[in-house]
Amino acid sequence: MKKPLIFVTTGTQLPFDRLITQINNWASKDKQVNVIAQTANSNGDYHSIKTVDFLTPSEYDEYTSEATVIVGHAGMGTIITGFEKNKPLILMARKFQFGEHRNDHQQSTTSKFDGVKGVYIANDEQELQALLSRYDQLEPASDESSPNRNKLIDYLSTVIENC
Amino acid sequence: MKKVLAIASGGGHWKQLMLLKPAYDSQTVKYVTTIKGLPEQNNINNFAIVCDSNKNEKLRAIYSFIQMIVIFIRFWPDVVITTGAAPGLLGLILGKLCFKKTIWVDSVANAEQLSLCGKISKKFADVVLTQWEQLADDSTQYKGSVF
Numbered sequence: 001m002k003k004p005l006i007f008v009t010t011g012t013q014l015p016f017d018r019l020i021t022q023i024n025n026w027a028s029k030d031k032q033v034n035v036i037a038q039t040a041n042s043n044g045d046y047h048s049i050k051t052v053d054f055l056t057p058s059e060y061d062e063y064t065s066e067a068t069v070i071v072g073h074a075g076m077g078t079i080i081t082g083f084e085k086n087k088p089l090i091l092m093a094r095k096f097q098f099g100e101h102r103n104d105h106q107q108s109t110t111s112k113f114d115g116v117k118g119v120y121i122a123n124d125e126q127e128l129q130a131l132l133s134r135y136d137q138l139e140p141a142s143d144e145s146s147p148n149r150n151k152l153i154d155y156l157s158t159v160i161e162n163c
Numbered sequence: 164m165k166k167v168l169a170i171a172s173g174g175g176h177w178k179q180l181m182l183l184k185p186a187y188d189s190q191t192v193k194y195v196t197t198i199k200g201l202p203e204q205n206n207i208n209n210f211a212i213v214c215d216s217n218k219n220e221k222l223r224a225i226y227s228f229i230q231m232i233v234i235f236i237r238f239w240p241d242v243v244i245t246t247g248a249a250p251g252l253l254g255l256i257l258g259k260l261c262f263k264k265t266i267w268v269d270s271v272a273n274a275e276q277l278s279l280c281g282k283i284s285k286k287f288a289d290v291v292l293t294q295w296e297q298l299a300d301d302s303t304q305y306k307g308s309v310f
Contacts, residue, residue, distance in 0.1 A: 012174045012198065057200040076175025076272045108275040149182060152307030156186035159290055160165055160242050163264035
């Protein structure tokens with residue numbers, strides 16, 4: 001039987017070794033899953049998971065569709081993908097203090113999405129391990145119709161039409 | 164029909180540009196992004212790829228700006244709209260210099276304050292939108308969000 005796929009992404013700009021290391025450690029203990037990680041030019045050495053610097057957009061689409069769960073940095077691309085593909089999302093924010101991003105906006109993203117159905121926030125390594133250990137019991141995120149989005153689309157189409 | 168130049172870096176910015184696509188779908192649109200193969204995923208034919216850049220990479224930003232100038236002049240849009248980041252800002256600056264309508268939609272990722280590019284865009288954009296109600300002020304409007 002095919003093993004479930006855990007898809008991991010640190011986005012397209014910067015590596016995020018704190019996240020990948022934790023996942024690699026977890027995967028080294030639990031062999032019942034396949035883990036594929038887009039690591040954005042990480043220099044780390046990971047033996048228990050498959051890593052790729054950058055996936056092509058079609059590979060990304062394929063893996064995210066197949067994944068049982070998506071684990072990632074708290075980037076909007078990752079989050080929107082989880083909603084589009086109806087997958088549970090485990091998110092860990094990059095921290096400026098560790099040189100993981102240019103500022104701390106990912107921490108404000110995780111606090112805004114905390115409690116949203118299908119979004120699971122790992123504030124530290126322990127919480128990440130705890131979420132990974134029950135990866136097959138997590139609820140999927142869902143891209144329900146969004147009144148806020150329709151409002152924004154209506155406004156923008158009016159501005160464009162009237163220029 | 165308006166000519167819309169719609170710009171977003173690959174990743175979350177592009178995802179948001181796609182979620183808002185119904186707003187400009189009926190116009191003549193040229194899309195600009197930074198990752199090859201991305202527009203094809205969304206069945207987009209009219210697009211251009213530019214090199215990505217951020218504030219730490221000045222040379223790339225210059226190259227990206229030159230690419231954007233060529234795209235801009237060839238397409239000559241009525242409207243420039245972007246969801247960020249740096250390449251979108253470059254497009255807005257060109258739009259402003261050429262007296263075109265310019266729209267900045269700040270990424271939904273910025274919930275505490277406007278992005279750096281968003282703050283700079285206030286000087287060049289006719290419309291600056293945040294996707295978080297609490298960030299709206301005299302120069303930045305809240306008109307909805309992708310979520």
